[in-house]
């Protein structure tokens with residue numbers, strides 16, 4: 001009897017000792033990296049912050065405290081190495097082996113399965129090779145038409161919403177536009193998100209992205225086991241089923257249409273159109289000499305739906321928000337629009353004209369430097385890796401904080417100054433600023449994304465003068481009202497003067513502003 005009581009009392013201690021011993025070797029091997037001191041059981045989880053905004057601020061503070069070098073922190077007994085050193089990033093991002101994503105990506109599995117973003121090993125290699133031609137120049141030109149059509153619809157909606165100098169939360173509006181673009185290009189089915197905001201499928205896409213982002217840094221909800229016991233899990237499952245049914249249904253209809261050899265668009269307008277490429281390309285592709293299974297097709301289409309929607313919402317929203325705070329830069333971009341577009345400022349820009357907009361290109365680079373749409377990416381060390389002479393042991397998670405890298409003053413002079421021309425004179429190296437990542441696992445949709453951002457922002461500049469939410473909020477010295485990355489004293493000083501319309505950056509799977517991105521639009525009259 002006493003033996004059992006003692007065993008029961010001792011078991012937590014034994015578990016604790018087991019983990020401490022198991023981790024001590026790992027700690028010893030990583031001891032060269034600075035970082036906050038971990039406490040037993042929690043590691044540094046007690047100090048990282050509770051909300052996504054607090055967590056991002058903590059990352060910036062730690063990075064500052066450790067001399068803007070790589071640093072290490074612990075969540076429980078799992079080691080997280082934060083890498084910002086360009087030569088180390090070159091090794092990591094160029095590696096053909098270190099391609100397994102970190103555990104945070106597991107959150108995406110119920111919806112995306114193991115599509116291109118989440119898979120690794122030979123499946124990823126084969127699918128990447130198969131999908132790459134889908135982003136060919138000629139296909140992008142077809143997609144440009146979809147982007148133009150949807151941007152035109154977007155502008156006319158905004159004209160109504162902005163009437164009477166109303167203050168808009170632009171982040172909210174952009175979300176429906178990008179959803180329409182990606183649905184039409186990935187599946188060939190317009191879901192009219194801009195017009196039917198409350199429809200079940202539109203809400204399901206929005207809800208799923210919200211849930212994923214919300215769970216990403218939640219201490220308990222991140223665990224599937226715990227999340228599946230919470231009352232909100234039922235809602236998640238309903239949303240998931242709506243998305244799965246919708247996507248499988250489109251795939252099925254397209255397969256039948258192809259089998260019947262019918263050109264579908266004329267017969268049924270709800271069917272994929274001829275220009276559709278992602279789904280079409282997947283249906284006619286083979287891997288290891290066999291066609292893709294329905295599940296594989298579902299995974300890749302859903303991956304595009306996620307990656308191609310939440311990221312571009314962030315990119316368009318922060319881009320237009322920056323126009324509102326930096327009128328001189330907006331004026332320069334407007335001037336470029338006049339030069340490229342000539343007399344008719346209301347027409348669609350062609351693919352070639354978009355390519356001529358050099359200032360717009362620099363502006364988007366600079367916007368992605370300060371507000372990268374994907375704030376963090378992560379890798380998991382499935383074995384020991386020797387990175388520039390240092391062994392990173394198996395089991396370590398490598399975090400690459402794209403959100404911090406743009407604020408490295410060893411690379412970017414006065415990083416809080418918003419200055420698109422810096423990309424001409426400072427010329428950052430290939431691993432110093434990587435909003436689309438780099439190397440073999442870089443963003444396969446980069447050209448698509450840039451085309452979409454340029455198409456929408458070019459039309460916005462020609463249609464409206466973008467103004468801050470209230471008159472006094474212009475940046476007078478060209479500097480950002482983002483205080484992360486400043487010295488603690490400077491940050492506190494500047495934050496004391498924060499306006500309610502200054503964004504509160506919140507880094508989850510994509511970068512958002514917790515309090516929206518507010519601005520006004522004044523229609524341009526020609």
Ligand code: HEM
Nearest residue numbers: 116117307308311315373374377435436437443444445449
């Ligand atoms: C502003 C817009 C975008 C940004 C900043 C962005 C950024 C990124 C980044 C940083 C990664 C690397 C992720 C990682 O290593 O975990 C990535 C991967 C990926 N992106 Fe994008 N992305 C954007 C838009 C798009 C679009 C529009 C699509 C599709 C149409 C897309 C499809 C993908 C896919 C499929 C991957 C996984 C690639 C692989 O692992 O082989 N992205 N993106």
